Amino acid sequence: MSFNVIGKPVQRGDAAAKVTGRALYTRDMKMPGMLYAKILRAEIAHGYVKSYDISEAEKLPGVVKIVLPKDVKANPWPSAGHPYSLNPAHQDIADRQILNEKIRLFGDEIGAVVAKDELTAEKAVKLIKVAYEALPFVLDAEEAMKEGAPILHGDETNILRHTDIKHGKEELSTAFSKCDYILEQEFDVTPVQHAHLENHIAYAYVDPEDRLTIVTSTQIAHIVRRVVAHALNLPFGKVRVIQPYIGGGFGNKQDVVIEPMAAMLSLACNGRPVMVDLTREEVFYGSRTRHGIRFKFKTGVSKDGRLLAKSMVSIGNNGAYASHGHSIVAKGGTNFSRTYPAELATEWNGYTVYTNTATAGAMRGYGIPQVNFAVECHMDDLADDIGMDPIEFKQKNVMKLGFVDPVSGIEIKSCGLPECIEKGKAYIDWDNKRKEYLNQKGDKRKGVGFALFSYATAVWPFSMELAGARLTMNQDGSLQLTVGAAEIGQGSDTVFAQMAAEVMGVPFSMVNVVRGTDTDIHPYDPGAYASRQTYVAGQAVRQAAESVRDQVCARAAKKYDIDVKDVEIRDAKIYRVSAGRLLCTLEQLAMESFYEKDESSTIASEKSANVKSNALAFGVCVTEVEVDVKTGKVNILKICNIHDSGTIINPILASGQVEGGMSMSCGLALSEGLKYDPKTGQMLTDNLLDYKLPTVLDTPHFDVDFVEPYDVTGPFGNKALGEPPAVPPAAAIRNAIKHATGVRVFATPMNPQSLFEAFREAGLN
Amino acid sequence: MEQTISFTINDEQRTMVIHPGQSLLELIREDLGLTGAKQGCGVGECGACAVLVNGQAVDSCLYLAAWADGKTVVTVEGLSQYGELTNMQKAFVEGGAVQCGFCTPGIIMTATEMEARDRNYTEADIKRALSGHLCRCTGYTKIVEATKKGLENVGKCSCDHE
Numbered sequence: 049m050s051f052n053v054i055g056k057p058v059q060r061g062d063a064a065a066k067v068t069g070r071a072l073y074t075r076d077m078k079m080p081g082m083l084y085a086k087i088l089r090a091e092i093a094h095g096y097v098k099s100y101d102i103s104e105a106e107k108l109p110g111v112v113k114i115v116l117p118k119d120v121k122a123n124p125w126p127s128a129g130h131p132y133s134l135n136p137a138h139q140d141i142a143d144r145q146i147l148n149e150k151i152r153l154f155g156d157e158i159g160a161v162v163a164k165d166e167l168t169a170e171k172a173v174k175l176i177k178v179a180y181e182a183l184p185f186v187l188d189a190e191e192a193m194k195e196g197a198p199i200l201h202g203d204e205t206n207i208l209r210h211t212d213i214k215h216g217k218e219e220l221s222t223a224f225s226k227c228d229y230i231l232e233q234e235f236d237v238t239p240v241q242h243a244h245l246e247n248h249i250a251y252a253y254v255d256p257e258d259r260l261t262i263v264t265s266t267q268i269a270h271i272v273r274r275v276v277a278h279a280l281n282l283p284f285g286k287v288r289v290i291q292p293y294i295g296g297g298f299g300n301k302q303d304v305v306i307e308p309m310a311a312m313l314s315l316a317c318n319g320r321p322v323m324v325d326l327t328r329e330e331v332f333y334g335s336r337t338r339h340g341i342r343f344k345f346k347t348g349v350s351k352d353g354r355l356l357a358k359s360m361v362s363i364g365n366n367g368a369y370a371s372h373g374h375s376i377v378a379k380g381g382t383n384f385s386r387t388y389p390a391e392l393a394t395e396w397n398g399y400t401v402y403t404n405t406a407t408a409g410a411m412r413g414y415g416i417p418q419v420n421f422a423v424e425c426h427m428d429d430l431a432d433d434i435g436m437d438p439i440e441f442k443q444k445n446v447m448k449l450g451f452v453d454p455v456s457g458i459e460i461k462s463c464g465l466p467e468c469i470e471k472g473k474a475y476i477d478w479d480n481k482r483k484e485y486l487n488q489k490g491d492k493r494k495g496v497g498f499a500l501f502s503y504a505t506a507v508w509p510f511s512m513e514l515a516g517a518r519l520t521m522n523q524d525g526s527l528q529l530t531v532g533a534a535e536i537g538q539g540s541d542t543v544f545a546q547m548a549a550e551v552m553g554v555p556f557s558m559v560n561v562v563r564g565t566d567t568d569i570h571p572y573d574p575g576a577y578a579s580r581q582t583y584v585a586g587q588a589v590r591q592a593a594e595s596v597r598d599q600v601c602a603r604a605a606k607k608y609d610i611d612v613k614d615v616e617i618r619d620a621k622i623y624r625v626s627a628g629r630l631l632c633t634l635e636q637l638a639m640e641s642f643y644e645k646d647e648s649s650t651i652a653s654e655k656s657a658n659v660k661s662n663a664l665a666f667g668v669c670v671t672e673v674e675v676d677v678k679t680g681k682v683n684i685l686k687i688c689n690i691h692d693s694g695t696i697i698n699p700i701l702a703s704g705q706v707e708g709g710m711s712m713s714c715g716l717a718l719s720e721g722l723k724y725d726p727k728t729g730q731m732l733t734d735n736l737l738d739y740k741l742p743t744v745l746d747t748p749h750f751d752v753d754f755v756e757p758y759d760v761t762g763p764f765g766n767k768a769l770g771e772p773p774a775v776p777p778a779a780a781i782r783n784a785i786k787h788a789t790g791v792r793v794f795a796t797p798m799n800p801q802s803l804f805e806a807f808r809e810a811g812l813n
Numbered sequence: 814m815e816q817t818i819s820f821t822i823n824d825e826q827r828t829m830v831i832h833p834g835q836s837l838l839e840l841i842r843e844d845l846g847l848t849g850a851k852q853g854c855g856v857g858e859c860g861a862c863a864v865l866v867n868g869q870a871v872d873s874c875l876y877l878a879a880w881a882d883g884k885t886v887v888t889v890e891g892l893s894q895y896g897e898l899t900n901m902q903k904a905f906v907e908g909g910a911v912q913c914g915f916c917t918p919g920i921i922m923t924a925t926e927m928e929a930r931d932r933n934y935t936e937a938d939i940k941r942a943l944s945g946h947l948c949r950c951t952g953y954t955k956i957v958e959a960t961k962k963g964l965e966n967v968g969k970c971s972c973d974h975e
C-alpha cells in the first residue's frame with residue numbers, strides 16, 4: 049500500500065499551542081461570577097454519617113451554599129464510560145450517588161460547599177462537624193469474598209460478578225492427567241494510579257437558553273452528557289458537554305467522576321458557574337485506579353513443550369463502587385483464554401469484588417497489563433522448568449495467523465508477531481546473553497527478559513462501535529474536520545487530519561481540525577478508549593473524505609464534461625487522468641461551488657461508521673537489566689518494544705505513544721503501588737512524593753520498533769496502538785530479574801524493598 | 814493584610830496589590846491571566862508550574878508572590894512572539910516531545926534556563942536538570958532528546974551520540 053500523507057512523521061497540529069502556553073485547558077477558562085466548590089469527604093472507610101453540624105460553616109463569609117445528601121435530588125448513576133446498552137441486563141451498575149450517607153471508602157463524598165473562592169470553600173468544609181457510625185471494613189479482595197466479611201452494597205455478597213468460561217476437547221481434570229508437567233503459581237498485581245498531570249476538573253453553568261453546560265477534562269464528552277442527563281432527569285438535548293484541551297486521562301477520565309457533582313451544584317446555585325477542581329490527593333483516592341488483581345494458575349504441558357491444559361482464577365479488587373464493573377477482569381479472561389490456546393482444556397474463573405478501597409476503573413490496557421504480567425511470568429517459569437528457552441516455548445504455543453478466538457469470535461487476519469520476536473531477539477542478542485549470564489556471582493548481575501502480548505482493537509463484539517466525522521470544504525479548498533473522537537494528548541486529531549488529507553489528495557496543512565469535543569458541534573462518538581479511535585473513527589473520517597472527494601470529482605466531471613472516473617485530485621489540483629492534464633485547482637472549484645449563481649452548493653459530508661470487526665495487535669518487549677542483589681535496585685540497561693499495530697499512520701506520534709506506555713509499565717513493575725493504612729483504611733500514597741511515579745532519572749532510554757502487516761479490517765490497514773505499549777515491559781523486566789538472579793518474583797512492584805527481601809530469602813544477600 | 818509589589822513580568826513593569834499568602838502561580842494565573850503555567854499538585858512535586866525568576870526556573874506554586882518584588886519573572890507566554898517559536902520550543906515541537914502538553918510549559922522553562930546559561934551539558938546534566946518535572950505521557954525519551962537538540966543548536970550540548 050503506498051500513501052502520501054499516511055506514514056509520514058508530520059508534526060502534531062496542537063504542539064505550537066502547547067509550547068507557547070496558548071492551549072487552554074479547563075482551569076484556564078474563567079467565567080464572570082464563577083463559584084468554587086470543595087467536597088466534604090468521609091474520614092472513615094466504612095459506615096454511615098449519623099449527623100452533620102453546619103452551623104459554623106454557614107456563618108463563614110463568602111459561603112454560598114452547603115449541600116448535604118438530603119438536599120440532592122438525583123437518580124443513581126453508573127459512572128463507566130461505556131457505550132449505553134439498550135438491553136437492561138447489560139447496562140452498567142448504577143450505584144453512584146452524588147453525595148452519600150453510606151460511606152464505602154475513606155474519602156467518600158458526603159457533602160459539598162460552594163463559595164466565592166476556593167480558600168473559603170475549603171475553610172467551610174473544615175468547619176463542618178460530622179458524627180459517624182463506623183462499620184468494620186475490608187481492603188483485600190479475597191478477604192472480602194469470605195463469609196462474614198463486611199458487605200459494601202446490599203447485604204449478601206461483595207462479589208460484583210463471577211464468570212466461568214470453559215472450552216476445549218476434554219474435561220480439565222482429564223486433560224491435566226495427560227500432562228507430563230504441571231505448574232501451579234500465584235501472582236499479585238498491586239493497584240496503581242493513572243497520575244495524569246491535569247487533575248479531574250469540571251465546571252458547570254446554565255446558559256441563557258436554560259441549557260446545562262459542563263466544561264470538563266474528559267475522554268468521553270458524549271457519554272458524560274448521557275450520564276448527567278439520566279442522573280439529573282434532564283432531556284439529553286438540554287445538556288451540553290465541552291471538552292477543551294486535556295492534560296492526560298489514561299482511562300481515569302473514561303469515567304464520569306465529577307461532572308454530576310458540578311452540574312448539581314450549579315443547579316443548586318441558580319445556574320451560576322461552579323468549578324470543581326480536585327486536588328492531587330483527591331484524584332488519588334477519590335477518582336479511579338488500576339485494578340489490583342490476584343491470579344492463580346494451574347498449567348500442564350507435554351515433555352516437548354506443548355500446552356495441554358490450563359486454568360486461571362483471577363480476583364479483581366474493584367474498590368468501593370462498580371465503575372467499569374466486571375469488564376476489566378473479564379477482558380483479562382478472554383485474553384488469557386486466547387493468547388496461548390491449550391490443546392485439550394481451558395478454564396477461567398474471574399471474580400470482581402468490592403472492597404473499601406479507592407474505586408478501580410479503566411486504565412490504559414484495561415486489565416491486560418495485569419493478566420499479561422502474570423501469564424508472561426508463568427509461561428516463562430514453565431519453560432524454565434521443562435528446560436526450554438522461554439521464547440521458543442512461547443512461540444510454539446502462541447496463537448497464529450488464522451486463529452479464531454473461541455470466546456469473541458475474532459479471527460486473526462494479520463499477525464506480525466513472528467517478525468516482532470525475531471527483531472526482539474536480535475536487538476537484545478538473546479541467544480548469546482541467555483548463555484553468557486548463567487551462573488553469575490557477585491553483587492551486580494545481569495539478565496535478559498522477554499514478554500509478548502496480543503491486544504484487541506476497540507470493543508466489538510462485546511459492545512457497539514460507532515464513530516462520526518464531518519468534513520466541510522472552505523472557499524480556498526481547505527477543509528474543516530470535525531470528529532467526535534477525543535484528542536487527549538495521544539495525537540488522534542493529527543492522525544485523522546492525515547487520513548482526510550490522504551483520501552482528499554491535499555497536503556496535511558490544508559486540513560483544519562475543529563479541536564476539542566463539544567456535544568453541540570462534534571458528531572457522536574463515545575470517546576477515547578479501547579485503542580479504538582484510529583480504527584473506528586478512522587473509518588468515519590475515511591468515508592466522509594471519500595464522499596467529499598467524490599463530490600469534487602463529480603463537479604469537475606460535469607464542468608469539463610468528462611467521465612468522473614477520469615478525474616483525480618493530487619496535491620490540491622484537479623487532473624484529467626487519461627490526458628495527464630491539469631484541469632483546475634481545488635481552490636477554483638471550491639470557489640465556484642460556493643458562488644456560481646445557478647449551481648452553488650457547499651461541499652461537505654458527515655458519516656457515522658458502525659464498525660463490526662476487531663483486529664488483534666501484537667508485540668513484544670525485550671530488556672536487559674542489571675540487578676544489585678545487595679540493595680534490590682534494578683537498573684534497566686536496554687529496553688525495546690516492538691509492535692505490530694498494522695499500518696503506522698504517523699511514526700513520530702506512534703513512537704511517542706510507545707515510549708509513554710513503556711514508562712507506565714516500568715512504573716508498575718518497579719516503583720508504583722497504592723498502599724492503605726490497615727488500621728484506618730486511609731490511602732497512604734495519595735501524593736506525588738509518596739507515590740513513586742517515575743522521574744526522568746528513573747527512566748531508561750526507550751527503544752521502539754514496528755512491523756507493519758496490513759490488516760484488511762482497519763481503515764488504512766491499522767490496528768490498536770494507544771494502550772498496547774503499556775502491556776509487556778513489566779513481565780519482561782521480571783523475567784530479566786529472574787534470569788539475572790535465579791529468583792522468581794510474584795508481585796509488583798519489584799521495588800528495592802521487596803526485591804531485597806526476596807533475595808534475602810533466596811540467600812543472595 | 815494587603816501588600817504592594819513591583820516586578821517585571823514578560824518585559825512589562827507591573828505594580829500589584831497582593832495577599833501575603835498568595836503564591837506566584839496564583840498571581841500570574843488568576844490575577845494576570847497568564848494561564849500557561851499549570852498546576853499539577855500545588856505543593857512542589859510536579860514542576861508543571863515552573864516559571865523563570867531572575868533567570869532561574871522555580872515552582873511558582875511554592876514561590877510566594879511577595880518574593881517576586883523587585884524581580885524579573887518570565888512565563889511561557891513571554892518566550893516567543895506570536896507565530897514565532899524560540900529555538901527550544903521548536904526543538905520540542907519538531908522532536909515530538911509534546912503530548913497532552915500539561916507538563917510542557919514547565920519543562921520548556923527549565924530547558925530555556927539551561928539554554929541561557931553559560932555552560933555545556935552532558936546527558937546526565939540534562940536529566941538532573943529535568944528531574945523536577947513529571948511527565949506521564951512521554952516516558953521522557955523525546956523530552957530529553959528535544960532538550961539535547963535545543964542545546965546542541967546553541968552549541969551547549971556535550972552529549973555522546975549513539
Ligand code: FES
Pocket residue numbers: 851852853854855856857858859860861862863872873874875
Ligand atoms: S504545581 Fe507546582 S510543582 Fe506541581
Ligand code: FES
Pocket residue numbers: 245295296537910911912913914915916917947948949950951
Ligand atoms: S505531555 Fe502529558 S504530562 Fe507530559
